[in-house]
Amino acid sequence: MAINNFLLFNLTLHLLLLLRVSSDPSRITGDVSRTPKKFLEYAKSPEVLDWMVRIRRRIHENPELGFEEFETSKLIRSELDLMGAKYKYPVAVTGVVGYIGTGEAPFVALRADMDALPMQEDVEWEHKSKVPGKMHACGHDGHVAMLLGAAKMLQEHHQDLQGSVVLIFQPAEEVFAGAKKMLKEGALNHVEAIFGIHLTNRVPFGKTASRAGSLLAGSGFFEAVITGKGGHAAIPQHTIDPVIAASSVVLSLQHLVSRETDPLDSKVVTVSKVHGGNAFNVIPDSITIGGTLRAFSGYSKLQQRVKEVITKQATVHRCNASVNLTPEGKGAVPPTVNDMNLHKQFKKMVRELLGEESFVEASPVMGGEDFSYFAEAIPGHFSFLGMQDETESYASGHSSLYRVNEAALPYGAAMHASVAVQYLKDKASEVHDEL
Template sequence: MDFSKWVPLISTIYVLFSLTLTLLNCNLNPEELAEIPINFLNLAKRPEILDWMVGVRRKLHENPELGFEEFETSKLIRHELDKMGIPYKYPIAVTGFVGFIGTGKPPFVAIRADMDALAMQESVEWEHKSKVEGKMHGCGHDAHVAMLLGAAKLLQEHRHDLQGTVILVFQPAEEGGGGAKIMTETGILENVAAIFGLHVSTRFPIGAVASRSGSILAGSGCFEAIINGKGGHAALPQHTIDPILAASNVIVSLQYLVSREADPLDSQVVTVAQFQGGNAFNVIPDSATIGGTFRAFSEEGLMGLKRRIEEVITRQAAVHKCNATVNFDDKPFFPVTVNNEQLHQYFRNVARDMLGERNILEMKPIMGSEDFSFFAKVIPGYFYYVGMQNETGERLHPGHSPFFTVNEEVLPYGAALHASLAMRYLLEYQPKSASSNVISHDEL
């Protein structure tokens, strides 16, 4: 008999046995709590789990779907949950759903993954390139799903050790659709004590995580403006009212909102990213359309920008004898993503036990936005980044690039962090007394 074939199995059994022994005692000391994330990471790195997560991620990558269109994506995930014996409630927000692991009773803690892809053509040539023209998982959501499924597998194997309920949130339409907003409006976070979300990042090395307490990502909104004039021949501009010229002056004037009206210590952004007008080089069109985004780190700043954007566009258009209509309604406003201070310290403790102090990085706020903010606005939430840059390998392209790739070595880290944060939260934050009228989730 080849003993070497038994070594991985014996090692896995040892890790499982060690984790179970750790959890048998409800009154765990710090040393025992510290073993949970270490053991989960060791389990997540086992070939049978890692290879399975890689396979799931690659299937999703080959078949990307846009926001609220993730029907096959959702079906694949639910099929995996069915095989694990994990119940779920579907549909929520068209294609989203939530799964349940544990007692079905309080405390409840949630871990979340987004499922949607981007509307862009993949430029990376590899075996599992997107099979759908003009669609690509260019932000790592396929990896996020694989990680949450990996965490589900780890937690389901230890479901009898959970002292409460873990809610798995599979969310549609993060990329501008506000899927999280719709999910919260259905009441999925009722009685949930906290929610955690993650994002893969090419900015940080593999084996490291980055986050901060307080505001981490900006709130954002979008706008579109139609500037109407009077078209005519380009050789006779005196007989026209030129919307192209008016729109150009509007764009320049919008730049002064940040440079001359915003507090320099209060980060804000106004960007015009679309300009459409005219179809011929010698014809002045009747109208021009511009569109863009605005961002700030406070609701007051965001609403102030919204008000001034509309004023500047309409009044600057009037200076050029044009009229303008401004629309803010196509996409929801994203709130500022704010990390709960207490959860920040809790996250650092769990991540430190798994990765070591030097791999816990403090990051600066960035002007990107995340609809995880809708969850964190309703209950205490925490959002963090998991590094996947291998310094000895090729430099990875950032998200939203057609050359974006995922270092699949990151998958065990995300799965183990999800599982560890959820399990330890249920152990460390037991309610002193459970109310008899608290809704149970075991029937969902």
């Protein structure tokens, strides 16, 4: 009788535990590979959403610039430890590469950037940046929170994954091409495809935008020092005026787009800084100018023409000019080109997850992204997650007034997790069909 009572007690306890798990909104049950909406329900649960918001706010309060993301990286590793997810660190100084699943092929990667910008935050709120002159003004704090949210979901369901998910927490996206360094250090070894998601105020909340082919332009910078001979402003004939030369250079650079570029081939050349002189009555010895150039094609030729225009226009005005096309180590970033097959898979996943009207066909954007290095190495897909609310305005990226609509975080986490599961499932089906 005692044995029977003991067995009955154990059976009752087991049933109670099952009921508790099935009713807990913070856990995933069932085959989520068949129903991606379970990921979204999970990510929207108060416990998980609040957790992602807390992570995002902690990172926002303590912004770190490229290759300086030591505390951000420490936080990421701590959360992965709590989940029981494996990872490799350091990769590219501060980067973290996590692994979830079987540890065997196929491998698919999800990427989040994690660096801040050298800007002063002008948004007054409880979690404003605590570091003067540094701010998360492009949503990378949100990107980290979304990828950790996806990691949490995938890890809880790791036994059902039909392959491996690689989590790329990347440093130095903004200016130092951290993706390139991560590639060199083997972050994408064995990986067959990679997906990236970026928050944006240009797409309505709950919608996602992307396109096949060229999405973002190749981008880079230039800086030039135009040197003449300074002197008294009242006797300019005794000087070689670099101000006049610089003015001519700025105007002539605009002709590279208006007169040398096919109107159907988008290019941008912008002079965004001019420095020189410190007195009203003194012509300076030199002027420094700098700016950016963007192109979907013919980028190298555009670089060459920028250099030619600056040096030759300076010569016309009897000045000398030195041109640096990688100022402060900021190299050019290639265009971001989305793989056609991955785009089809992504669009299908978004419509299943968020509804038929949730996907928006994006137009090409002249902004640049070093995700392009990943997408050059293997098939890649980059997309934008909308956060613009009808009741509240959100500033664009790189604005001192930039804010993240935290209600969008569950959508990004669910999209990350869903596209990874769907990719692995499709790859398993391909193998089965071949057999």
